[in-house]
Amino acid sequence: MRLNRLGITDPQALAQAETDSSLPRLERLNQLGGIQGGRYDQAHLKEIHKKLFEGVYQWAGETRADREFQGHKPTYVTGFKETMTYAPHKEIAQRLDAIGAQLGKENNLKGLSEEKFTERAAYYLDQYNHTHAFRDGNGRTLQAAFTQLGKEAGYQVEFSRIDPAILNRARDEAMVRQHAPQEAQRNLQPLKVMFQQIVSPAPGAVAEQLRDPSQARPPSPLSPAMQAMDARRELEVTGYRVMDVVANMPGAGNYERGVAVGKGVEATNLNPIAITTHLAQFQQAAEKISKHPGLQGPDAAQDRSDAKRFRTAAEQVQAIAVVKEAAVKVPVLPKTHDEAQAVFKQAASQVAQGLRENGKGLDAARLQEVARHVARTPFIGGLNRENVGKSIDAAEKIPALSGSRSLDELKGAVGVMEKAPSAQERSAASVSTRDAGGVER
Incomplete structure (x- = not known):
C-alpha cells in the first residue's frame, strides 16, 4: 500500500481518493495554463506532479529516482506478451532534461500545422512515457504537460475527448516498437491518430500568432544524450x-x-x-x-x-x-583522508554494482562492508584492506570495470586511506573539534 496523507489502507479506497483529489486539480491547472515558465524538463514535470497529487501523497513531486524504484510492465498489445521497460531510475533527471532541451530546439512545437503538431506531439509523448518519471500518476502528469504544450503552441488538447483505453493502447504500441527504426513513424502512428482526435486550433488572434509558420523550428538532429537513450x-x-x-x-x-x-x-x-x-x-x-x-x-x-x-x-x-x-576517464584523485572518504563512498557503490551484475556477489559484499567502515573512519587496514584488495582484484578481471573511472577512483581513495593521517590532518581535525563544540573536551 502506497504511503498517503489520508491513512487509507484499502487499495480501492485509495485509488478513488486519488481520483477525487487529482482530477479537479488537473482541471484547474489546465485552466490556469499549466506551470508558467515551465521548460518541460524534470523541474517542470515534478512541479506538475506535486500540484496534482499533494492532496493525497506526501511524496508528490518525487520521481522514481527518489524512491529507487525501477519496475517492468507487461503488455499484450501485439497479441503476444511484451515486456515494457522504463528508463533506469537513476537517469530520470538527466533524461527529462534532455527531452525538454530537444523539445526546446523545436520552439516547443510553435508554428506548426495541425498535422505536424500531432506528429511531433506523438514523438515527445512517447519519449516522456518511456522515461516514466513517477511511480504513479504519469498519465495525468503528461496530460497536464501536453495540454499546456498545446496551449502555448496555439492548440487545444483535450484528453477528455478520448477513451483512456485508446490512449493506453497507443502508448503501449509506441513502447514495444514492433517496427524497425527506418519505420519509426509506424510505431508512433496510433499515438498520432489519438492526438488527431483530441487536438484542434485554439480560437483567437494570440493562438493564431502562435501557429504562424514563422515561429516554427525544424526538428534538430538528436543530441548525443537522446541518441544514447534511443539506442x-x-x-x-x-x-x-x-x-x-x-x-x-x-x-x-x-x-x-x-x-x-x-x-x-x-x-x-x-x-x-x-x-x-x-x-x-x-x-x-x-x-x-x-x-x-x-x-x-x-x-x-x-x-x-x-x-x-x-x-x-x-x-x-x-x-x-x-x-x-x-x-570521463580522468578520475578524481583525493589528497586527504576526508576527500578519500567521500570519493570511496561513491566509487565503492558503483564498483559493487558492477561486481553484482557480473556474478561477483561475494566481492561486492566485501566491498560494501568496507564502505560501511570507511563511512565511520577514513582509514583502511587489516582485514578491511585485505577485503578491498580482493574486490579490486575481482573488478580488474571484468572488462566492464577494468580501467573504469569508478575503479580508478576507488584505488586512489584506498591509496590515501591505507596510510595513517598526516600530522597536519590530525591537527586540522583537532581544531575542527574545538571549533564545533566551543569547548575542547
Whole structure:
C-alpha cells in the first residue's frame, strides 16, 4: 500500500481518493495554463506532479529516482506478451532534461500545422512515457504537460475527448516498437491518430500568432544524450524478444542462454558500460536466430528482424558507451583522508554494482562492508584492506570495470586511506573539534 496523507489502507479506497483529489486539480491547472515558465524538463514535470497529487501523497513531486524504484510492465498489445521497460531510475533527471532541451530546439512545437503538431506531439509523448518519471500518476502528469504544450503552441488538447483505453493502447504500441527504426513513424502512428482526435486550433488572434509558420523550428538532429537513450531503447525492446525466442528453441542449454540474454539486457539497461561484457553473447544470440533452420519461413520474419535490430542496437550501445567512458576517464584523485572518504563512498557503490551484475556477489559484499567502515573512519587496514584488495582484484578481471573511472577512483581513495593521517590532518581535525563544540573536551 502506497504511503498517503489520508491513512487509507484499502487499495480501492485509495485509488478513488486519488481520483477525487487529482482530477479537479488537473482541471484547474489546465485552466490556469499549466506551470508558467515551465521548460518541460524534470523541474517542470515534478512541479506538475506535486500540484496534482499533494492532496493525497506526501511524496508528490518525487520521481522514481527518489524512491529507487525501477519496475517492468507487461503488455499484450501485439497479441503476444511484451515486456515494457522504463528508463533506469537513476537517469530520470538527466533524461527529462534532455527531452525538454530537444523539445526546446523545436520552439516547443510553435508554428506548426495541425498535422505536424500531432506528429511531433506523438514523438515527445512517447519519449516522456518511456522515461516514466513517477511511480504513479504519469498519465495525468503528461496530460497536464501536453495540454499546456498545446496551449502555448496555439492548440487545444483535450484528453477528455478520448477513451483512456485508446490512449493506453497507443502508448503501449509506441513502447514495444514492433517496427524497425527506418519505420519509426509506424510505431508512433496510433499515438498520432489519438492526438488527431483530441487536438484542434485554439480560437483567437494570440493562438493564431502562435501557429504562424514563422515561429516554427525544424526538428534538430538528436543530441548525443537522446541518441544514447534511443539506442538503449532499441536494445531493450528487441533484446527481450530475442531472449524469448532463444529460450524457447529446442535443444539443450537454449533456455539458459535465453535467460542469460535477458539478464544481460537488464544489466546494460541499468549500466550501459556493461555492454562490453555482454556484446559477444548478444551477437551470438542474434546469429543463432538468423541461421536457425526453423526460423527461415515467413512466420518467423519478425524474429529475424528483431535479431538483426538487436545486434545493430548492441553495437551502437557499445560504441556510445566506449566513447562516453573515454570522455570521463580522468578520475578524481583525493589528497586527504576526508576527500578519500567521500570519493570511496561513491566509487565503492558503483564498483559493487558492477561486481553484482557480473556474478561477483561475494566481492561486492566485501566491498560494501568496507564502505560501511570507511563511512565511520577514513582509514583502511587489516582485514578491511585485505577485503578491498580482493574486490579490486575481482573488478580488474571484468572488462566492464577494468580501467573504469569508478575503479580508478576507488584505488586512489584506498591509496590515501591505507596510510595513517598526516600530522597536519590530525591537527586540522583537532581544531575542527574545538571549533564545533566551543569547548575542547
